[in-house]
Amino acid sequence: MIRVVPYILYALLIAAWQVMFKDLTSIFGAAINLSAMVVLLVALFKSEVTAAWFGFVVGLVLAVGAPSIMGWHALFLALLGIVGYQVRERLNLEASYSKELFVLGGVLVHNIFLVLIETSTGVFHLIWSQALTGAVYTAVIAWLFFTIKEGRITRERVRSVF
Amino acid sequence: MPSHSSNNWRNVHLAVIVCLSLVLIITGASVSRYVSEGLLSSLYYPFFSIRDYIADMVGVSQENARLQQQLVDARMKVSLLESAARENERLRQALGFEPPPGYSLVPAEVVAIVGEQASVGAVINRGAADSVFVDQPLINQSGLVGRVVHVMPGYAEIQYLTDPANRVAARVIPGREMGIVKFLPGSGLILDNFPVDGSIKPGDRVVSSGLGGVYPAGLTVGEVVTVIRPAEEPFCEVDLKASVNFNTVEEVFLLKPEGP
Numbered sequence: 001m002i003r004v005v006p007y008i009l010y011a012l013l014i015a016a017w018q019v020m021f022k023d024l025t026s027i028f029g030a031a032i033n034l035s036a037m038v039v040l041l042v043a044l045f046k047s048e049v050t051a052a053w054f055g056f057v058v059g060l061v062l063a064v065g066a067p068s069i070m071g072w073h074a075l076f077l078a079l080l081g082i083v084g085y086q087v088r089e090r091l092n093l094e095a096s097y098s099k100e101l102f103v104l105g106g107v108l109v110h111n112i113f114l115v116l117i118e119t120s121t122g123v124f125h126l127i128w129s130q131a132l133t134g135a136v137y138t139a140v141i142a143w144l145f146f147t148i149k150e151g152r153i154t155r156e157r158v159r160s161v162f
Numbered sequence: 163m164p165s166h167s168s169n170n171w172r173n174v175h176l177a178v179i180v181c182l183s184l185v186l187i188i189t190g191a192s193v194s195r196y197v198s199e200g201l202l203s204s205l206y207y208p209f210f211s212i213r214d215y216i217a218d219m220v221g222v223s224q225e226n227a228r229l230q231q232q233l234v235d236a237r238m239k240v241s242l243l244e245s246a247a248r249e250n251e252r253l254r255q256a257l258g259f260e261p262p263p264g265y266s267l268v269p270a271e272v273v274a275i276v277g278e279q280a281s282v283g284a285v286i287n288r289g290a291a292d293s294v295f296v297d298q299p300l301i302n303q304s305g306l307v308g309r310v311v312h313v314m315p316g317y318a319e320i321q322y323l324t325d326p327a328n329r330v331a332a333r334v335i336p337g338r339e340m341g342i343v344k345f346l347p348g349s350g351l352i353l354d355n356f357p358v359d360g361s362i363k364p365g366d367r368v369v370s371s372g373l374g375g376v377y378p379a380g381l382t383v384g385e386v387v388t389v390i391r392p393a394e395e396p397f398c399e400v401d402l403k404a405s406v407n408f409n410t411v412e413e414v415f416l417l418k419p420e421g422p
């Protein structure tokens with residue numbers, strides 16, 4: 001049971017993000033896709049089953065406002081977790097740039113899925129203006145995450161700059 | 163290399179996930195609605211509450227700023243209304259005010275004060291365009307204010323009785339004896355050249371005598387405060403209290419001679 005607690009906290013973080021911070025942090029329609037990013041990070045560091053279940057749950061959390069397509073959200077994010085895990089297993093993702101590319105690709109695919117499932121007109125424009133830019137924006141956040149996680153940015157280094 | 167049993171276990175998990183997803187897809191909103199309601203009331207509810215609370219706080223803050231602005235505006239309006247009320251009161255007092263015979267009143271407003279430590283003059287909003295001329299006397303409802311000393315097209319500079327350069331030929335009422343009213347910086351308003359044996363006492367009224375050609379006769383200048391009669395001197399030392407408070411003069415009346 002205790003092993004589930006971090007994932008509940010991740011789900012809470014995603015819910016908080018969706019409600020309070022998503023609109024605040026979006027730039028010209030490009031928003032950080034925290035849900036896909038967290039699912040991909042779980043796929044990158046945890047097991048395939050964990051990534052799949054977590055993706056499924058995040059899909060439910062993400063689709064609370066649209067119950068009619070909740071199943072599609074859950075299935076897609078579960079598949080994203082599985083595919084993410086399989087990519088990790090088959091490719092060498094040790095370098096941070098490859099991890100960032102991994103997140104960029106995964107988030108871009110999820111963003112395109114969101115555009116396709118939620119809108120019917122101006123799809124190509126939205127893919128260009130929101131899906132791609134949102135994926136790049138999320139990849140920048142992922143870069144910050146990896147930089148801090150791998151100790152390339154530390155409190156001492158930040159202090160030495162200032 | 164994963165074992166055969168763990169691989170089966172993984173496949174069971176993935177199959178359950180796919181089945182659950184398919185159930186949600188096939189049933190549409192009928193099942194998902196309950197999931198959605200459950201998540202909204204448990205996972206999302208605290209964050210909606212926090213967001214609403216913050217939005218309320220921001221709204222209250224903006225409302226507070228708006229009300230503060232309204233309060234400032236209201237205070238300014240009240241201040242203007244109080245000023246208008248005071249002006250109204252002064253003008254009411256001036257309404258029943260009769261000019262001396264042979265003169266009509268031209269109202270004017272003081273727009274600037276002349277004098278560093280004490281008011282010795284002012285600038286009014288009437289000038290040559292209003293037929294104002296040099297040495298034209300000015301009064302208000304309390305009495306004699308002074309005279310015009312410089313005229314510009316739209317403005318005129320006036321000299322109060324408190325200017326040491328100003329002199330008024332005056333008469334004491336009821337005694338009818340005459341002197342000269344002038345202002346000494348150290349002593350204030352005095353009646354000079356009044357005979358030591360003249361009939362004068364504190365409380366007597368001092369009015370302009372009409373001599374000198376500047377001020378018409380009968381304009382109230384002030385009231386006698388003290389009278390000292392030196393034994394060896396030909397004139398009394400008479401201190402006066404001006405009938406006009408020169409620090410509060412805002413409206414004045416120019417005395418315009420009637421006729422050609």
